[in-house]
Amino acid sequence: xxxxxxxxxxxxxxxxxxxxxxxxxxxxxxxxxxxGFWDYGPLGAELKRNLRDTWWRAMxxxxxxxxxxxxxxxxxPQIWKASGHVDTFTDPMADCLLTKKRFRADHVDxxxxxxxxxxxxxxxxxxxxxxxxxxxxPFGKPRESALKVAKLFYxxxxxxxxEPTGGEQGEKVENTRAYNPENGAQLTEPRPFNxxxxxxxxxxxxxxxxxxxxxxxxxxxxxxxxxxxxxxRVKVPFGICQIGKAFRxxxxxxxxxxxxxxxxxxxxxxxIKPDEAVEILAGSVVTWSEGxxxxxxxxxxxxxxxxxxxxSQRVEYYxxxxxxxxxxxxxxxxxxxxxxxxxxxxxxxxxxxxxTEELEGIAARGDFDLSQHQKxxxxxxxxxxxxxxxxxxxxxDEQKEALIQKRIAFEAAKTKGTPLTEAxxxxxxxxxxxxxxxxxxxxxxAGLDRLALAVLAQAFxxxxxxxxxxxxxxxxxxxxxxxxxxxxxxxxxxxKNKPELVxxxxxxxDLLKKHMNCFYDETAAIGRxxxxxxEAGTPFGVTIDFETLGExxxxxxxxVTVRERDSNAQERVKISDLLGWLLQRLS
RNA sequence: GCGGGUGUAGCUCAGUGGUAGAGCACUUCCUUGCCAAGGAAGAUGUCGCGCGUUCGAAUCGCGUCACCCGCUCCA
Numbered sequence: 001x002x003x004x005x006x007x008x009x010x011x012x013x014x015x016x017x018x019x020x021x022x023x024x025x026x027x028x029x030x031x032x033x034x035x036g037f038w039d040y041g042p043l044g045a046e047l048k049r050n051l052r053d054t055w056w057r058a059m060x061x062x063x064x065x066x067x068x069x070x071x072x073x074x075x076x077p078q079i080w081k082a083s084g085h086v087d088t089f090t091d092p093m094a095d096c097l098l099t100k101k102r103f104r105a106d107h108v109d110x111x112x113x114x115x116x117x118x119x120x121x122x123x124x125x126x127x128x129x130x131x132x133x134x135x136x137x138p139f140g141k142p143r144e145s146a147l148k149v150a151k152l153f154y155x156x157x158x159x160x161x162x163e164p165t166g167g168e169q170g171e172k173v174e175n176t177r178a179y180n181p182e183n184g185a186q187l188t189e190p191r192p193f194n195x196x197x198x199x200x201x202x203x204x205x206x207x208x209x210x211x212x213x214x215x216x217x218x219x220x221x222x223x224x225x226x227x228x229x230x231x232x233r234v235k236v237p238f239g240i241c242q243i244g245k246a247f248r249x250x251x252x253x254x255x256x257x258x259x260x261x262x263x264x265x266x267x268x269x270x271x272i273k274p275d276e277a278v279e280i281l282a283g284s285v286v287t288w289s290e291g292x293x294x295x296x297x298x299x300x301x302x303x304x305x306x307x308x309x310x311x312s313q314r315v316e317y318y319x320x321x322x323x324x325x326x327x328x329x330x331x332x333x334x335x336x337x338x339x340x341x342x343x344x345x346x347x348x349x350x351x352x353x354x355x356t357e358e359l360e361g362i363a364a365r366g367d368f369d370l371s372q373h374q375k376x377x378x379x380x381x382x383x384x385x386x387x388x389x390x391x392x393x394x395x396x397d398e399q400k401e402a403l404i405q406k407r408i409a410f411e412a413a414k415t416k417g418t419p420l421t422e423a424x425x426x427x428x429x430x431x432x433x434x435x436x437x438x439x440x441x442x443x444x445x446a447g448l449d450r451l452a453l454a455v456l457a458q459a460f461x462x463x464x465x466x467x468x469x470x471x472x473x474x475x476x477x478x479x480x481x482x483x484x485x486x487x488x489x490x491x492x493x494x495x496k497n498k499p500e501l502v503x504x505x506x507x508x509x510d511l512l513k514k515h516m517n518c519f520y521d522e523t524a525a526i527g528r529x530x531x532x533x534x535e536a537g538t539p540f541g542v543t544i545d546f547e548t549l550g551e552x553x554x555x556x557x558x559x560v561t562v563r564e565r566d567s568n569a570q571e572r573v574k575i576s577d578l579l580g581w582l583l584q585r586l587s
Numbered sequence: 588g589c590g591g592g593u594g595u596a597g598c599u600c601a602g603u604g605g606u607a608g609a610g611c612a613c614u615u616c617c618u619u620g621c622c623a624a625g626g627a628a629g630a631u632g633u634c635g636c637g638c639g640u641u642c643g644a645a646u647c648g649c650g651u652c653a654c655c656c657g658c659u660c661c662a
Contacts, residue, residue, distance in 0.1 A: 012655080020598055020612085026653075032635060033653045085662065095588065095659085188588090195662075215662080251588075251660045259661085339662080465622085475623070494620065523614095527622035534622090543621065561621070568622070 011353040014460050015256055017476060021535055023047065023456060023486075024257060036253030036261035038449070043536055046486030046517055048264075048452050051321070052243055054483060055266045055446070058317050059241045065297075066239035066268065067232055071220030073245055074201065074211050082376035083219050083369065085196060085212075094178075097133065098153050098185035108177040108187070113138045114170030115179070116146040121154035121162035129154050129162070134186040136179035143170065149185055197247045197261075213247035218443060220244075221269045222369045225381060236383050236439050237297065237306070239270035243448065255354045257449045264448035270310060271439035273385070274367070275302045276403055276432060281391050306442050307344055307364040314348060314360060314444050322481030327351050327458055331358075340417035341368035350454040359454055360446035367438040374438065382436040389435030404429050455484060459537055478537030479566055482586045487538040488516040489582060492529050494545040496522040505544040508560065508575060512542075515579060516586065530563060539565045540582060547572070 018024040022041030026033045040048055060066045080086045094108070113136045120130040133153050135146040147164060154162035178187055197213040200206075214220065221240045228240055243266045253259050278285045282300035286292075292305065294312045301309070318328060329349040338345060345363040349356045374381040392400075404425060411419040420428070431437065459478040466472045482488065489512060493505035502522060509520045519538065521529045530541055541563040550557035559572045562581070573581050 015654090016598070029653090031652090035653065083662090087662090195660095248661090254655095256654095473623075492621095497617090497619085525619070525622085525624055527624075529623090530621080531623045541622095546620070563621080570621075 010460065011256065011457075013462075013476075014353065014457055017460070017478075017535065018044070018256075018456065036250055036259070038257045038260055040452075043486040044452070047455070047480070047484060047537075048448065050484040050486070051448060051451055051455070052264075052266070054321055055317070055448075056241075056243060058320070059239075059266075059268055063239075065234075065237060066241055066270070067228060067234060069221055069224060069228065069240050069242045070244065071217070071224060071242060073214050073247075074199070075214060075220060075223065077211055078376060079219050079223055079373075080196065080212055080215075082372045083222075084372070085215055085219075094187040096180040096183070096185050096187055098149065098180070098183060108179075109181045110175045110177060111136060111138075111179060111181060112174040112176070113141075113172075113184075114143075114146075115173045115176075116143060116150070116167035116170050118150045118164040119166035121150070121164040123154070123162040124160040132166075133164075134179075135167075136173065136176070136184045136186075137170070143167075146170075146184065149183055153185065195248050195250065197249055214244075215248050216246050216445070217242045217244045217265045217267045218269060218369070218445065221267065222373050222381075225269075225271075225370060225373075226379065229383060236385060237270065237272045239268050241266070241268040243267075255352070255357075257453050258352065258354070258357065260449060263450075265445060266448050266451075267443065267445045268310075269369075270306065270442040270444075271383070272301075272303060272306050272442060273388075274432070274437050274440055276407065276429070277385065277388050277437055278302060279403065280395065280432075281388055303343065303364055303366075303440055303442070307346075307362065310442050310444050311346055311348075311362050314362060314446075318348070318359075321455065321484050322479075323350065323454060323458060327454075328359075329356050335415075338416075341366055350450075350457075352454065352457055357450075358447075359450050360444060362442070362444045365441045365443055367440050369441060370438045381438055382431065383439050385435045385437065387435075388432070388437075392433040392435065395433070400429070400433065455480060475531060475534065477534040477565065480537035480539070482539040485537045485539050486517065487519045487533065487536055488586055489540040489542055490519045490521055490529065490533040490538050492520075492526060492541060492543045493522050494526055494543055500549050501544050501546075504548055508542060508544060508578070511575070512579060512582070515583065534565055537565075540585070541565070542578065548575075 015024075019026075019041075021043055023044035025039045025041050027037035027039050028034045056068070060068050077086070115134055115136045117132065117134045119132055120128065122128040131154075133150055135149045137143070137146045146167065150164040150167065151162050154164060179185065180187055196215050199211055199213065200209040201211045202209050221242055225240070228234060244264065245262060246265045247262050250259055250261055253261055257263075273281070275285050278300060284300060285302040286298065286300045286305055287302045288304040288308050292308070294305070294309045297306070297309060315325075315328065319325070327350060329351065331347040331349055333342075333345040333347070343364040343366055345361060347358045348360040348362070350359045370381040373379075395403075407420075407425050407429070408422055411425060456478070459480040461477045461479050463475050463477060464472050465475050480486075491505055491509040491512065493501035495501055505520070505522070509518055512518045519533065519536075521532070523529070526543060533541055543561040543563065545561060546552065547556035548558060548560055556572065558575045560575060560578060562571050562573050562578070563569070564571075
């Protein structure tokens with residue numbers, strides 16, 4: 001999925017600019033830093049807030065069919081049991097002592113054979129090792145093959161032409177997972193490899209009190225599904241969205257903020273009717289075909305139409321904040337990549353300097369999550385659809401049986417997971433015909449920190465420019481979309497030693513600052529102030545000059561120079577029109 | 588977790604055992620009529636951290652932390 005394209009130098013420049021200008025700092029830097037954690041400085045905090053706001057607006061405020069949620073980071077541990085995170089996040093891992101290859105300790109093939117235990121080795125030039133090592137050889141293979149592996153092992157530990165000691169007698173061992181099946185070398189002791197941060201709730205800190213920092217925000221949405229349904233008059237199809245911190249104890253945090261241990265997710269769980277319910281209600285189900293109209297949801301849409309719809313919605317969102325089709329890419333997971341419960345998943349990728357990597361995943365997850373919580377909590381997670389009940393009541397027994405048979409055939413054709421038995425299918429339809437179903441879900445899940453990194457990488461531009469002395473130098477411009485730029489406008493008196501200019505500039509600043517994030521700057525030459533704001537990504541600069549004071553005639557009195565970051569173009573705007581002029585260009 | 592690299596002023600970096608430096612940035616003042624102007628003065632360092640070797644360590648050794656690259660991992 002990731003490409004070979006690497007651009008380390010531009011990444012380094014970006015990291016450096018982020019620190020210099022106050023976008024992103026290393027966490028706890030004065031104590032040497034802490035791996036995988038990053039802080040946002042003054043500009044970064046504003047940028048992130050703007051991104052968060054644009055997402056929240058696009059996903060819920062501007063829609064009638066999505067509501068918001070803000071849940072806690074620490075939740076009942078059972079939630080992570082139900083979701084499968086406790087099991088998949090606690091894999092014991094073991095490494096091959098010879099090749100360093102890592103295995104899931106419980107997935108190593110069972111082996112039987114003779115195990116030779118070595119106690120160390122001596123070699124030329126006085127080199128030696130006391131590290132014990134063991135090799136498993138299949139029955140019937142000579143001791144020499146074990147010796148060969150042991151020699152390689154001690155050689156790798158700096159013993160020259162090693163003579164391993166011990167290991168004269170083989171020990172018969174059956175059904176062990178302690179040795180590398182590829183070379184027989186001993187594996188390290190299995191170590192738990194828990195990607196969830198663990199903590200204790202309450203004062204006693206026993207195993208009974210273990211809780212986890214959430215590794216994703218999605219599960220809270222599922223866990224509160226019933227409450228939202230019961231309290232907010234929503235009807236399927238509808239969505240619940242949430243923005244919040246999530247934590248994963250990553251093995252290798254990487255690529256600046258791209259893979260962090262603490263990060264912020266923006267997730268939507270959009271609940272839809274099962275296709276069978278759509279068929280009963282609308283008479284037929286529309287499935288995806290190339291060129292289908294995705295502009296407005298329709299009552300007869302099947303799950304894949306909804307999935308495609310959300311992909312197109314999300315791409316539209318990225319376009320609206322300046323990430324165009326030229327920097328985005330897609331990865332459609334094939335049937336083999338998909339988890340057994342998932343029906344489809346597409347990753348929206350961004351062309352980062354370090355490669356093309358995931359920005360957002362949009363998954364069609366069926367009814368897996370709510371069903372899991374229904375099973376584990378014992379609380380029904382069904383939605384009651386009275387229209388469906390009415391429509392189903394009008395079906396003939398033959399029509400009902402046809403639907404059931406179709407599903408039975410579908411289950412029989414499944415290649416992944418456990419297919420439902422006929423009895424289970426009939427029980428499910430029994431509920432469905434009464435108007436009850438567990439909604440299916442489309443999940444667009446985006447990383448806010450990744451998005452911030454993407455827009456910063458996208459905005460980063462270097463230009464060669466000659467200064468007034470004719471010396472060419474490289475200037476950095478952050479071409480952030482005005483909608484997300486941390487500072488919207490810089491306000492500058494042309495000269496700071498003229499009190500009339502300064503006074504007027506402060507007036508303009510006071511006028512604008514209630515409506516947008518502004519920056520007032522009167523130090524240094526005007527060109528330098530423009531350049532500073534270019535690095536901060538500020539799209540507009542307003543300069544109060546002598547025309548403003550009326551020195552060039554009344555037609556210019558109370559006008560200011562507005563300078564645009566990307567084109568350097570200047571325009572004279574009346575102070576009375578300035579706010580409207582800016583707001584129009586910032587929305 | 589493994590291997591390689593890096594770590595000195597806010598930034599980019601120089602400094603191979605003997606008083607810690609440069610450019611840019613920053614602060615103040617003067618000057619300055621639109622794209623990093625000029626002049627003057629000034630402030631700025633646990634040399635990543637710890638231990639050791641040494642009369643003396645940014646420099647040598649060991650350990651450790653962080654970042655980058657490559658493995659490994661990535662529900």
